[in-house]
Structures are given as C-alpha cells and as structure tokens.
Amino acid sequence: MWLTRGQDQILTQIIASLSVNRLAHAYLFSGPSGVGKMCLAMDLAKAVNCPSEISEPCGTCDQCVRIASGNHSDVRVLGVVDGDNDSRSRTVIGIDDVKDVLHKTNLKPFEGKCTVIVFDGAENLSIEASNALLKTLEEPSQQVLIILLTNSETNILNTIRSRCRSYIFNILPKELIRKMLIEEHSCDSDDAELIARLSRGSIGWAIRAATNPNVLKQRDADLNHLEETMKASLVEKFDYVSELASEFGRNRNGVKDVLYLWRMWCRDLIILNMSNEEHILNSDKIAMLKDQSKNIDVNDIASFVGVVDRTIYALDHNVNPRLALENMILNMPEAK
Numbered sequence: 001m002w003l004t005r006g007q008d009q010i011l012t013q014i015i016a017s018l019s020v021n022r023l024a025h026a027y028l029f030s031g032p033s034g035v036g037k038m039c040l041a042m043d044l045a046k047a048v049n050c051p052s053e054i055s056e057p058c059g060t061c062d063q064c065v066r067i068a069s070g071n072h073s074d075v076r077v078l079g080v081v082d083g084d085n086d087s088r089s090r091t092v093i094g095i096d097d098v099k100d101v102l103h104k105t106n107l108k109p110f111e112g113k114c115t116v117i118v119f120d121g122a123e124n125l126s127i128e129a130s131n132a133l134l135k136t137l138e139e140p141s142q143q144v145l146i147i148l149l150t151n152s153e154t155n156i157l158n159t160i161r162s163r164c165r166s167y168i169f170n171i172l173p174k175e176l177i178r179k180m181l182i183e184e185h186s187c188d189s190d191d192a193e194l195i196a197r198l199s200r201g202s203i204g205w206a207i208r209a210a211t212n213p214n215v216l217k218q219r220d221a222d223l224n225h226l227e228e229t230m231k232a233s234l235v236e237k238f239d240y241v242s243e244l245a246s247e248f249g250r251n252r253n254g255v256k257d258v259l260y261l262w263r264m265w266c267r268d269l270i271i272l273n274m275s276n277e278e279h280i281l282n283s284d285k286i287a288m289l290k291d292q293s294k295n296i297d298v299n300d301i302a303s304f305v306g307v308v309d310r311t312i313y314a315l316d317h318n319v320n321p322r323l324a325l326e327n328m329i330l331n332m333p334e335a336k
C-alpha cells in the first residue's frame with residue numbers, strides 16, 4: 001500500500017520502474033515542504049525491502065513496520081538538526097555525518113534487502129559532504145538506494161543532479177487536502193475547509209494543523225504579532241526581527257511558516273481591496289482583515305508581498321538570516 005497522495009504522475013513512473021526492476025540508484029525529489037517527498041522516500045524504502053511479491057510495500061510485514069517507525073537499521077535519514085546550539089551543525093549537513101552514513105553503503109544490508117539513505121534538506125550538504133556523496137553516486141551498488149530531498153533542485157550541485165533521477169513535486173490541490181482531512185483525520189467540514197485554504201498545498205502542514213490544536217493557536221499568535229508589528233516603532237520592529245532570527249537557528253520551518261503566513265495575510269488584504277471575499281484564504285478572520293485594510297495602502301502591501309517572497313528565497317539559499325529579515329522589516333508597510 002502506497003501512502004503517498006496527490007503525486008500520481010511521479011508514483012506511476014516509480015511503480016513502472018519497480019515492476020520491471022529498473023529503479024535508479026539515486027533519486028532527487030524537489031518541491032516545497034509538506035507535499036509528500038519524505039512520504040514517497042519512505043514508501044520506496046519499504047518497497048525495496050518488503051518481501052511481498054506485489055511490487056509495492058505491503059505496509060504490514062516486519063520490514064515495512066520497522067521502516068515506518070524509524071527503527072530499520074538499513075534505512076537512514078540524515079538532515080539538519082533543529083534545536084542544536086552549534087550554528088554550523090544546525091544549518092549544514094557536514095562531512096563527518098555524511099561519511100558515517102555512506103560507510104553503510106560499503107556493507108551488506110543488515111536486516112533488509114537494500115540500504116536506503118535519505119538526505120532530508122540536501123541543499124544543506126556542505127561542499128565536502130557533497131563531494132563525498134558524489135563519489136558514492138559514481139560507483140552505484142545494486143543494494144544501495146540514495147534519495148535526496150530538497151526544496152529546489154537548483155540548490156543541488158549539477159554533478160550530483162546529473163547522477164540522480166529527478167522528480168519535481170507540486171503542491172497539492174486544496175480539494176484533495178480538504179477531502180483527506182475529512183476522510184482520514186476525522187476533521188469536520190468547516191475546519192477541513194479552513195485548514196485546506198491555509199495549507200498552501202502542503203498536506204504535511206494540513207495534517208499537523210488538523211491533529212495538533214497548537215498549530216492554529218500559533219497562527220493566531222503570529223497574526224496578532226503581525227498586526228502589532230505593523231503599528232510598532234522601528235526599534236520594536238527590529239526587536240521582533242531579532243527574535244525571529246534567533247528562532248531561525250532553532251526552527252527554520254517555523255520561521256518560514258511565519259513569513260508564509262504574512263504573505264498569505266497580505267494577499268488577502270489585496271483580494272479584499274478588490275471586493276472578492278470568497279477567495280479570502282484566512283476566511284475565519286474577515287473582520288480583522290477588513291479592519292486592517294482601512295488603515296493600510298494596498299500598493300504598499302503589494303510591494304511587501306514581493307519583499308517577503310525574496311526573503312523566503314534568501315533564507316532557502318543560506319544567506320545571513322538576520323540581514324534578510326532586517327531588510328524585510330524595513331519594507332513593512334505601516335498601518336496608519
């Protein structure tokens with residue numbers, strides 16, 4: 001049973017490769033977070049280790065269960081560690097970690113049929129680590145599968161990209177997310193509609209929001225912060241950005257979620273200005289949006305959306321987060 005949803009084209013090609021025993025030795029999955037890259041990597045890890053004869057993971061055998069629970073000794077996931085105090089090891093996948101996992105590729109699988117190594121956030125591989133990986137990719141082994149996950153394939157060295165079979169993951173349609181939340185996560189229809197609107201096509205975020213009340217609580221707190229910051233003095237704005245920059249070291253995705261939220265909020269202010277209420281994403285906050293739209297220039301909002309986009313891009317490309325965030329806040333429109 002494949003757990004990957006909404007990426008039918010990619011899954012169809014992978015099933016076809018599996019059925020004729022022609023999987024690549026290395027894959028590169030690119031796309032925004034929460035669209036199923038890790039899910040498909042785990043599906044593939046199960047498929048190549050599952051003893052069933054059906055060219056798909058059965059989901060119930062010992063191999064599949066151990067991989068799903070993260071307890072399979074031949075399946076390793078290596079990524080940036082959140083919450084570490086050493087700034088280098090937070091933002092970079094270093095040579096020592098990579099050497100350690102690649103050492104496994106010289107050994108026979110211990111409990112399964114195939115060693116699977118997943119690099120989560122492969123854009124964070126250091127140059128030395130990338131070169132070590134390149135050596136392994138140049139000498140592929142039948143019993144090793146390497147899967148790189150990244151937000152954008154342009155962040156991966158050409159020499160590595162050219163040795164991987166590459167798939168680009170798209171965001172998921174809102175309707176698919178809404179249906180999944182109702183059918184598989186017991187969401188009521190109003191909550192499912194709101195969460196699907198806010199998800200930006202990320203099923204990963206949507207499931208977190210549907211199953212953990214803190215996600216929507218955090219959104220409320222972040223929106224209140226946004227409203228306060230728009231009215232705040234420059235000193236207060238810089239204080240807030242300083243907090244975000246420190247937080248970025250511990251929780252990159254959390255800070256990026258804040259910026260996505262700002263962008264979505266600004267988009268809604270623009271839509272509201274065009275009197276197009278049914279397309280509002282923050283549909284539970286229309287009163288707050290209307291209130292704010294009276295005090296803010298829509299042209300300033302539109303140019304700020306571009307600034308937020310460029311900031312997210314900069315953060316994804318490892319620029320100094322504090323500088324990027326400070327530059328963004330200087331361009332924040334002021335509420336009158």
Ligand SMILES: [Zn+2]
Pocket residue numbers: 046050051052057058059060061062063064065
């Ligand atoms: Zn199985």
